[in-house]
Amino acid sequence: MDPNAGPTLFDDMAPTATVGKKKKKTTEKTTTGTKRRATAQSMAERQRDISVSEFFTKNRHLLGFDSPLKALLTAIKEAVDNSLDACEEAGILPEITVEITQTEEKRYRIAVEDNGPGVVRDQIGKIFGKLLYGSKFHKLSQSRGQQGIGISAAGMYGQLTTGKPVRIQSRTGPRKKAHMFELAIDTARNKPDIHTDVEIEWDKKHGTRVEIEMEAKYQKGQRSVDMYIKQTAISNPHLTITFTDPNGETVVYERNTKELPPETVEIKPHPHGVELGRLIQMLKETGSRSLSGFLQEEFSRVGAKSASNIIKGAGNGLTTKSYPSRVAREEASALHKSIQSAKISSPPTNCIAPIGEDLILKGLKKEIEADFYVAATRPPSVYRGNPFQVEVGIAYGKPGGVGLEVTDEGRIKKKKKKPDSKTAHEELIADGDEPVRLLRFANRVPLLHLGSACAVTKAVIQTNWRGYGLSQARGALPIAPMVILVHIASVWVPFTSESKEAIANYPEILKELKLGIQECGRKLGIYIRKGKRLKREFDKREYIEKYIPHIGIALQEILDLSNKDRDETVATLEDVLHRSRNF
């Protein structure tokens, strides 16, 4: 491989069948080769920047816009997420309306309106017309949005498929004017292209309304907008949401509680979750003037004493007074190791607002008719320095499913079937011979797609449901008339894609999911076993009641009894047999 030995460049080039052989070698060796071949130079000329909007336009399935059906759901979800986040941040009990109207074949206009704090005029362009812009990415706090992509992407999709701009209407207070914007996204530059910007009259004191026209498909079913709205109502019991479908039918989900979710605070990163590269960057960027101050100010759970211990542990000449931006890479590496081995309390958990067992049960009972309900909220836990919390709820058995109950006198009797109603349970709960239905939520947002890639599904599959009395094939969901609700709340939910439809398989998260599921599973198991026992008892009793009269007749013949004797014997037999079933 002596660089001076070979006269030709690429003398290991493949003999390319036709084209290459015909071409004469030119004198300039570096340009020889076949016609089709590129060189480092020609390849360099084709290198270009890719705008993030272009990237997501071409990859719009990453954002949940892969089909007209899903696009409709995704757009509404992004708008509702923003409304709910804004209302909670501003301390407003949210009232949201969602309308879908058909404008022409395969085209719909969605409108999502809230009573939130509104958006100040000079932010409207960027918030709705620029990807990767937002307030939630750089802070660690529990919110529905976290990427600064969603709503702009929805507008971009609308524009891509219909050419029409997004319409935004916003008012920040009764003494402020309402504004109306129409804007498109300049995808090559990832910037808003504002068409209209006017003051308007709006008989709403404060709030925001977004309208997007898009190529879409509306359809009822398990992954429909209807289902999303219903599930959003379950996971946000403080929300009143009104949905009008393209046929003009309106459903209102009234709030279950007037209490907003508990306030969650923004937290600093936990030292155990910080990577070396990030630490180095933070050391460079900090405003702190001492290493000790840096550790205390930039991280949660580090006081003067633990900062001092960490720095001592790092050695390498570092002191509490070392100037952060002068810490060299090797020293930072020692500091990082010392942080990892230091004992530091777990991150604060007041940054997490779970729904709570009570409200989960309330929500399940309101929307799903079942025989048995149970819920469990796990204590908060941590993955990669990020606090998170898992909650699980189960609704089992259709009304009148097992169909038996124990009377006050301790006898079993058949329950009356509740009259058929057109309520939610029919859509939410599975039939007895179907896999259970999962309702997955992340920071109170229902996840309707990509179930098979989600850690929640994995956790349910890996749970041994046979231990709780259900049937389950290996590697599959259990079969039962059952709904499992799983909610994960975190300051940073790791999704498998920007469309935020499935939770990534972090081992710490999987573990907590399983523990939560097991907690509910055990209680379900007790109920099911009791139900099975009741069923067995009832069958036995029915059997007895069916055959004892025949035994009576037989005895009458054999023993030559009178009718009265026979009836007495039958009664005695029944009594003895029932009592022998000792429950």
Added chain:
Amino acid sequence: MDPNAGPTLFDDMAPTATVGKKKKKTTEKTTTGTKRRATAQSMAERQRDISVSEFFTKNRHLLGFDSPLKALLTAIKEAVDNSLDACEEAGILPEITVEITQTEEKRYRIAVEDNGPGVVRDQIGKIFGKLLYGSKFHKLSQSRGQQGIGISAAGMYGQLTTGKPVRIQSRTGPRKKAHMFELAIDTARNKPDIHTDVEIEWDKKHGTRVEIEMEAKYQKGQRSVDMYIKQTAISNPHLTITFTDPNGETVVYERNTKELPPETVEIKPHPHGVELGRLIQMLKETGSRSLSGFLQEEFSRVGAKSASNIIKGAGNGLTTKSYPSRVAREEASALHKSIQSAKISSPPTNCIAPIGEDLILKGLKKEIEADFYVAATRPPSVYRGNPFQVEVGIAYGKPGGVGLEVTDEGRIKKKKKKPDSKTAHEELIADGDEPVRLLRFANRVPLLHLGSACAVTKAVIQTNWRGYGLSQARGALPIAPMVILVHIASVWVPFTSESKEAIANYPEILKELKLGIQECGRKLGIYIRKGKRLKREFDKREYIEKYIPHIGIALQEILDLSNKDRDETVATLEDVLHRSRNF
């Protein structure tokens, strides 16, 4: 809802338990409310740009860097992808070496070196140190890379976990100097931060070497680097690849063919795949000065005649001479509809280079010992205007699996088992009681993760394998000692995430996948049925051979035969019975 009626802002605000009640109302009404509450103004102040590097640092699982094990594989994969793309583009038969060395506990240094065309000096910074930069995103042609993210992201991950820069060495020809760069990524600005930029001696005429140190984990198994290298060798039969693992063990996969994959050409978008929004943008940006020219120059498969027909169909005053950038939105919409309903031939398919049935079979046979092989390359097809092509290969049955063969004389005999070897098949092929193994490839790149979310897995599961003689539970992979190789080649592969591990479920793709699988499945079915028949025959013959002597003895007793008569009778019986099995 009269804006002047209510004196307070947010009078629908939730009564918030403690904090709110203690606070007095200030005179400025717009700032009243509870302490915790944000306003549109305070929320606006927190809005910020998010750099794409920051975004992917925080979401690095989207790029395949969610665990140390996966990170190692992803980084190597990105580097090898780039090497293979560059070699093919430059017409060089690729020779790639991959080395992993352990530097300290939980840390490895990867080095990927190729004999490609090299990278010109002033592009090295951006190519390796800037996300969303590259030559493949803006063109429609079959390549492994397409996003301009991968290799920079690998470097970013190394830097994040070890603080160390990426090292790149490159030479573009024997008469050029080799360059060595060390660079980091400035994540806040998504720009390369070049530490070192020197000329060096390199006894290689042309090529590129990338070294990244990272927190990682090395482990053998189904999703290991070893497996990735093996599968890469199968799908790139023109590649010689050498892999040295952290224990210093080296494996060389020699190329199967000296022919490079056929040249693929870059294509223009097909008119049927263009969305209205994109059409409007193209009309604005085109250099064409007439609508007819625009349609012919910017799209594939549009000639003067079909351009004229499309324009006529659009009406709205549009003529072939209309100036593209003056076409209004409504006119563009009419044009779009006319395009959609126009008859236009399918996109050209010389932009696709399948592996081919022969080379798939060769690859399977080389790496997997099995009893039966079959491969099928489907004709090209189109999704959303993008041509793609599906290929399927199957290797079935471990050597000596059914264990029977038909001799030249038409008798069945037991096959000799091949001696156990330490070759690949042990890892690649499943055991008889396990689900089949899938080898998924996209543009010749093995996909090792996220199988459950992949259209390939879905297609295999949705195929009725029982029809081909395998056992399969509903919604599950078939159970068999079998490997199914599936390759999809396209000018744009729709992946479910930036880590490019699973193919999105586009209906057109799913359909083609199933057709390819069925084509192989049918041939497999014939083989399996023959095998089963052989097995039945063999069992029957064994049965006959076992019992006929006893029948002989019984007959001898009953009929009082001599030993010779008995043996003759037995021979006759055997002959008659064997012949009656008529095969």
